[in-house]
Structures are given as C-alpha cells and as structure tokens.
Amino acid sequence: MNSSPTPFFRLKASDLEHLLITIEKSLEVQTRTQFYLWAQGALQGFVPHEALWCAWGDVDAMRLKVQMFARGVINPRVESQMTNPTDGVLPRMVDDWLRGGRAPRLLSSEGGEQTGRRQLIGDLQRCGFDHVAAHGVREVQGDYGSFFVFAGLERQPDQRTAYLLELLMPHMHLALHRMRQREADESSTEMAPVTILSKREIQVLHWVRHGKTNFEISQILGISPPTVKNHVQKIMRKLNVNNRAQAVGKSATLRLVTHTDLQEVAR
Known part of the structure; x- marks a missing residue:
C-alpha cells in the first residue's frame, strides 16, 4: 500500500x-x-x-x-x-x-x-x-x-x-x-525477460557486496582468482561504473541481486 x-x-x-x-x-x-x-x-x-x-x-x-x-x-x-x-x-x-x-x-x-x-x-x-x-x-x-x-x-x-x-x-x-x-x-516461444548479469556474475557480485576479495571469492566459488577478476571487470562494464563500490551501489538501485537470484544460481 x-x-x-x-x-x-x-x-x-x-x-x-x-x-x-x-x-x-x-x-x-x-x-x-x-x-x-x-x-x-x-x-x-x-x-x-x-x-x-x-x-x-x-x-x-x-x-x-x-x-x-x-x-x-x-x-x-x-x-x-x-x-x-x-x-x-x-x-x-x-x-x-x-x-x-x-x-x-x-x-x-x-x-x-x-x-x-x-x-x-x-x-x-x-x-x-x-x-x-x-x-x-x-x-x-x-x-x-x-x-x-x-x-x-x-x-x-x-x-x-x-x-x-x-x-x-x-x-x-x-x-x-x-x-x-x-x-x-x-506464441509458444515468448521471450524471457532481459537479464543484465549472468548467473555467475550475480554470484560474484553477491560476494563483492559482502566485502570479499577476488581470492576469497575464488575459494568460495571454486574458480581461479583471474577468472573472478574477469567477472568483476565484466560486471563493471555492463553497469557502466568505474569500481567495485559503484557496482555494488548500482546493483542495489537496480535490484540486480535478489534472494531469488541467489537461490537460482545455487542450484
């Protein structure tokens, strides 16, 4: 209301x-x-x-x-x-x-x-x-x-x-x-809503929001630190921001990371 x-x-x-x-x-x-x-x-x-x-x-x-x-x-x-x-x-x-x-x-x-x-x-x-x-x-x-x-x-x-x-x-x-x-x-093939970030990028952004370093995120997700760095750079390009803090702020404004997102990417 x-x-x-x-x-x-x-x-x-x-x-x-x-x-x-x-x-x-x-x-x-x-x-x-x-x-x-x-x-x-x-x-x-x-x-x-x-x-x-x-x-x-x-x-x-x-x-x-x-x-x-x-x-x-x-x-x-x-x-x-x-x-x-x-x-x-x-x-x-x-x-x-x-x-x-x-x-x-x-x-x-x-x-x-x-x-x-x-x-x-x-x-x-x-x-x-x-x-x-x-x-x-x-x-x-x-x-x-x-x-x-x-x-x-x-x-x-x-x-x-x-x-x-x-x-x-x-x-x-x-x-x-x-x-x-x-x-x-x-139409049996209605398009799905446009998603700005991939599931992996949502995972990375979630841990960036929690203050984790690239190395810590790599340990959590089981990927290499350079791969995490690459994901972070892609996130910043997609959101048109210059640093991690701005990426976190913009994702909050656009509500890009939700509880449902995290449940889906965890499957």
Missing part, C-alpha cells in the same frame, strides 16, 4: 462520464492494436500525452519488459535513453516510485515538490519531456506488476492527475495483462 494515499479529488460530472467510458473501453482491449487505439482514444482524452511507456514484470527486482505507445514518431535515441536497463530514465522512475511508497509520481520542469529528482527531471527534459506522470500496480496473487509512464503531458501534472492515475491503474494493468496473455497464448 502507498505510504501516503493520494488525496480525494472531486471530479466534475463530465469527468465521471468520461472515466466510465474509458473504463468500459478498457474491457475491450485484447491485442496490442486495441491497446494502442484505447491509449490514443479514450485514455488520451483523459490524460493527454505524447508517449506512454508500459512496463511489466517483477517490479521489485526491476526485471521488466517495456512497450511504448506514441501518437507520433519517437527518436530511437530517446527510446534508448528512456529504457536502457542500467542508466535509463524508466528504471530510475520505477526506483523512485518504489522508494516513494508506490504513490503517483508527478515530474515537471516548472518546479513543485521535486526534492531529490532534479537529475531525473533534467534527463526527461533532454528526452524532450517537460511534464511527466507515472504510476504502477504491485503484484497481485503472484502475478507480475506493471508500471506506466505518461510522457509529454500538455501541462504540469497536479493532484487531479495523481487522483486520475489512481483510478485508472487497475484498468490499465488488466488491459496490459490481457494483451500480453493473448500474445503469449499465440
């Missing part, structure tokens, strides 16, 4: 009617094309935006697949800056959302309550987005969660925006779930 629930916002009769239409239309979504048409139709009329990034998967472990729906052409460079699994804006927004108690995140170049998010706002501006709102849904009954980023809003998001996101999230989550379930049913 959110640590600070979004305040109630009284909607006008026209807003309530529009909300009902948007929810009804979401129930028709089964395919990617239908999701796109819904996002650019009923949903676009409710929360006007340039691009919508939809992420789903293990949100806490930051293992996500991402799909973008836009009303225009998005520069590939912007797409990469938004979704890069190590330095991308979207993973950092997910982390900000988790740290913020899973409350709607409202980001704007015009100010407001932006403590600790200046770098994030600056990167969004460099992507061409001055006003952004984001929210997600936590895992329910063992299913994956989801996270949505509305980029390029027409105006600075406010408490009304946050309240609307709270109302829309369950329906967006279910529409996205039906879309991906339909695609999974139609």
Whole structure:
C-alpha cells in the first residue's frame, strides 16, 4: 500500500462520464492494436500525452519488459535513453516510485515538490519531456506488476492527475495483462525477460557486496582468482561504473541481486 494515499479529488460530472467510458473501453482491449487505439482514444482524452511507456514484470527486482505507445514518431535515441536497463530514465522512475511508497509520481520542469529528482527531471527534459506522470500496480496473487509512464503531458501534472492515475491503474494493468496473455497464448516461444548479469556474475557480485576479495571469492566459488577478476571487470562494464563500490551501489538501485537470484544460481 502507498505510504501516503493520494488525496480525494472531486471530479466534475463530465469527468465521471468520461472515466466510465474509458473504463468500459478498457474491457475491450485484447491485442496490442486495441491497446494502442484505447491509449490514443479514450485514455488520451483523459490524460493527454505524447508517449506512454508500459512496463511489466517483477517490479521489485526491476526485471521488466517495456512497450511504448506514441501518437507520433519517437527518436530511437530517446527510446534508448528512456529504457536502457542500467542508466535509463524508466528504471530510475520505477526506483523512485518504489522508494516513494508506490504513490503517483508527478515530474515537471516548472518546479513543485521535486526534492531529490532534479537529475531525473533534467534527463526527461533532454528526452524532450517537460511534464511527466507515472504510476504502477504491485503484484497481485503472484502475478507480475506493471508500471506506466505518461510522457509529454500538455501541462504540469497536479493532484487531479495523481487522483486520475489512481483510478485508472487497475484498468490499465488488466488491459496490459490481457494483451500480453493473448500474445503469449499465440506464441509458444515468448521471450524471457532481459537479464543484465549472468548467473555467475550475480554470484560474484553477491560476494563483492559482502566485502570479499577476488581470492576469497575464488575459494568460495571454486574458480581461479583471474577468472573472478574477469567477472568483476565484466560486471563493471555492463553497469557502466568505474569500481567495485559503484557496482555494488548500482546493483542495489537496480535490484540486480535478489534472494531469488541467489537461490537460482545455487542450484
């Protein structure tokens, strides 16, 4: 549950009617094309935006697949800056959302309550987005969660925006779930989520986090010290960091090493 629930916002009769239409239309979504048409139709009329990034998967472990729906052409460079699994804006927004108690995140170049998010706002501006709102849904009954980023809003998001996101999230989550379930049913070879580090690299990073030297790690894992050194160097390259301490810090932010990871690599 959110640590600070979004305040109630009284909607006008026209807003309530529009909300009902948007929810009804979401129930028709089964395919990617239908999701796109819904996002650019009923949903676009409710929360006007340039691009919508939809992420789903293990949100806490930051293992996500991402799909973008836009009303225009998005520069590939912007797409990469938004979704890069190590330095991308979207993973950092997910982390900000988790740290913020899973409350709607409202980001704007015009100010407001932006403590600790200046770098994030600056990167969004460099992507061409001055006003952004984001929210997600936590895992329910063992299913994956989801996270949505509305980029390029027409105006600075406010408490009304946050309240609307709270109302829309369950329906967006279910529409996205039906879309991906339909695609999974139609394909027997659905791709697994992208994994940044290999199982061996996760093992090495785990012991680096516990302050072990390369020699100590080699004794624990039964490999040579040069092999451990090679793994450490690969980890730092993949995470785009300069030393072991930075690798540990970034892995914590991106939640690359989890209890489940360690159970899997131990098998």
